[in-house]
Amino acid sequence: MEKFMSDLRQRFYIEDSPIRGEVVHLEEALQTILAQRDYAPAIQVLLGEMLSATTLLASTLKIKGRISLQIQASGTLQWAMAECNHLGEVRALADYESDPIFEHAEDSSTVFKTLVGPVLFINIEPEFGERYQGIVPLDKPDLASCLMQYYDLSAQLPTRISLASNGQRSGGLLIQLLPRNNEEEQKIVDEDLWPRMTMLTSTLKKDELTDLPATEILYRLYNEEEVRLPDAEQLKFGCTCSKERCETALEQIGVNAVRETLEHQNPIEMDCQFCNTRYQFTAEEALALFGEHLS
Numbered sequence: 001m002e003k004f005m006s007d008l009r010q011r012f013y014i015e016d017s018p019i020r021g022e023v024v025h026l027e028e029a030l031q032t033i034l035a036q037r038d039y040a041p042a043i044q045v046l047l048g049e050m051l052s053a054t055t056l057l058a059s060t061l062k063i064k065g066r067i068s069l070q071i072q073a074s075g076t077l078q079w080a081m082a083e084c085n086h087l088g089e090v091r092a093l094a095d096y097e098s099d100p101i102f103e104h105a106e107d108s109s110t111v112f113k114t115l116v117g118p119v120l121f122i123n124i125e126p127e128f129g130e131r132y133q134g135i136v137p138l139d140k141p142d143l144a145s146c147l148m149q150y151y152d153l154s155a156q157l158p159t160r161i162s163l164a165s166n167g168q169r170s171g172g173l174l175i176q177l178l179p180r181n182n183e184e185e186q187k188i189v190d191e192d193l194w195p196r197m198t199m200l201t202s203t204l205k206k207d208e209l210t211d212l213p214a215t216e217i218l219y220r221l222y223n224e225e226e227v228r229l230p231d232a233e234q235l236k237f238g239c240t241c242s243k244e245r246c247e248t249a250l251e252q253i254g255v256n257a258v259r260e261t262l263e264h265q266n267p268i269e270m271d272c273q274f275c276n277t278r279y280q281f282t283a284e285e286a287l288a289l290f291g292e293h294l295s
Contacts, residue, residue: 007235009055009088010214015226017193018185021175023214024055026090029237030170033092036276040098041167042105043080047092048165049108049143050082052172055235056161057122057147058084060176065126066240071138075116076102089238091274107164107206108143120146151176160198164206171209173217175201197222241272246279247289255290262286 006027013020030051034044050069058067068083080094096102101114112118115138122134136150144161151159158177164170177194180186200221208217218227249270250258261268267280284294 008232009059009235010232011059011230012218013228015228017189018178018180019175019197020178022056022059023217024052024172025214026051026235027169029090029235032237040102042102042110043094043096044167045105045165046080046108046111047082047094048170049163050080051090051092052163052170053143053147054082054084055090056172056174063126068123070121071118073115073118075114077111077115088233088235090235091237091239093274109141112142160201162201162204162209164209166210169210173204173209239272239275241275241277243279246270250286251289258286
């Protein structure tokens with residue numbers, strides 16, 4: 001199979017029109033993430049869809065920083081999150097109790113049916129500048145429908161999103177109607193081009209979204225249109241954990257808590273949940289953060 005197909009994001013534009021879109025495909029990064037934990041099949045599918053969605057949303061924002069989707073609920077799924085940064089690095093994690101319903105799933109609707117009092121947060125964290133958190137009600141049957149509703153209501157940009165995931169590969173497609181330049185364009189686009197594009201997009205099958213290369217998907221859907229393709233962007237698994245971040249966490253809990261921890265754990269061990277990297281701090285290192293030395 002072509003290597004380029006494995007993990008990428010392909011933007012596209014419909015020539016001379018205010019319509020833009022992108023296709024994402026994840027395979028290696030998804031498998032790396034799913035191998036960190038023994039996830040039930042339905043949770044694997046959910047995380048695949050969330051990763052595809054996050055990489056699509058990150059591309060529409062064009063900020064330097066990271067964006068994450070986070071579901072919080074009571075019920076057997078407690079939370080799930082997926083994150084993508086401007087370098088195309090993705091990571092994801094979920095915490096849940098075992099549930100026979102999670103043993104099989106076609107899409108995110110399987111987990112959605114079990115959620116109790118759920119909420120979806122969209123967190124945008126630029127490297128510089130204000131953080132933003134959007135809250136999306138999870139009252140639609142699957143993730144794509146919830147995100148489309150969010151775009152229609154809050155961003156007021158008509159948006160169509162398709163997501164698919166099968167535990168091995170995940171894919172996503174987004175098209176968006178940007179503000180029109182004048183009334184004439186608005187008439188042509190709103191009455192003909194956009195309805196046609198949305199209808200074509202809805203014919204895409206889930207297995208095509210996970211299994212076909214991006215260029216083939218776009219050709220199959222939109223070969224009647226003039227589609228312009230910039231260079232595809234590579235996506236990969238990447239974790240933002242570091243020893244510095246662990247130091248900050250220790251500083252936040254304070255010197256007394258660190259001393260207490262050292263009494264039963266020396267060196268202090270901190271594991272990253274996302275990538276299983278283990279960080280160790282000897283008593284000397286941990287206390288030095290507070291300008292103290294071993295007495």
